[in-house]
Amino acid sequence: MKKSKYSTKQRELLIKYLSEHIDEQVSTYQIANELQNSKISLSAIYRNLSELEKEGLVKRCIKANSREVYYQYIASDECQNSIHxxxxxxxxxxxxxxxxxxxxLLSVKLNNGFTIDKPLSTLYGICKDCSEQNDID
Ligand SMILES: [Zn+2]
Ligand SMILES: [Zn+2]
Structure with a gap:
């Protein structure tokens, strides 16, 4: 059997970690911190994350008030078919x-001629719980 150049132990560890944090945005720092006992180097984490991003399995996210880059695992069928x-x-x-x-999606396509890429699209706002806690209307 031909061994994929991507199927490395480090990649498996990374995917395992990410799949335990579906729909959370985790920073590279957090990942490195969690995996520090697994002998996976920071450069390997960066390299694998960028490969996973190219394959459409993770998406990169930017947070307000943070210079860190966050990643979200979107490999599940449900994630691939959802707007987050x-x-x-x-x-x-x-x-x-x-x-x-x-x-x-349909109305943006009809009115703007633009096809939104579902799994890559995230809308930012305030969730129900947080808006109740903070009395935001
Ligand atoms: Zn999702
Ligand atoms: Zn919230």
């Missing part, structure tokens, strides 16, 4: 109701 809603306060991600997403 990410809370700016608690950092959690949610899947937009699929009917709402279809309506949004």
């Amino acid at each position: 809603l990410t809370c700016r306060m608690c950092g959690k991600s949610f899947h937009m109701d699929s009917n709402d997403a279809e309506i949004l």
Whole structure:
């Protein structure tokens, strides 16, 4: 059997970690910290993350007030078929109701001629829990 150049032990460790944190945005620093006992170097983490990004399995996210780069694992079928809603306060991600997403995609396409790439798209805002806690209307 031909061995894929991507199937390394380090990649497996990284995917295992990410798949335990689906729909969370984790920073490279966090990942390195969690995997420090697994003998995976920071450069290997960077390299593997950028390969996973090219393959469309993770997406890179930027957070307000942070210079760090965050990654979100979007390999599951559900993630691949969803538009993510990410809370700016608690950092959690949610899947937009699929009917709402279809309506949004269709109307953007009809009115703007633009096809939104679902798994790569995130809308930022404030989630229900956080808005209740903070009395935001
Ligand atoms: Zn998801
Ligand atoms: Zn929230």
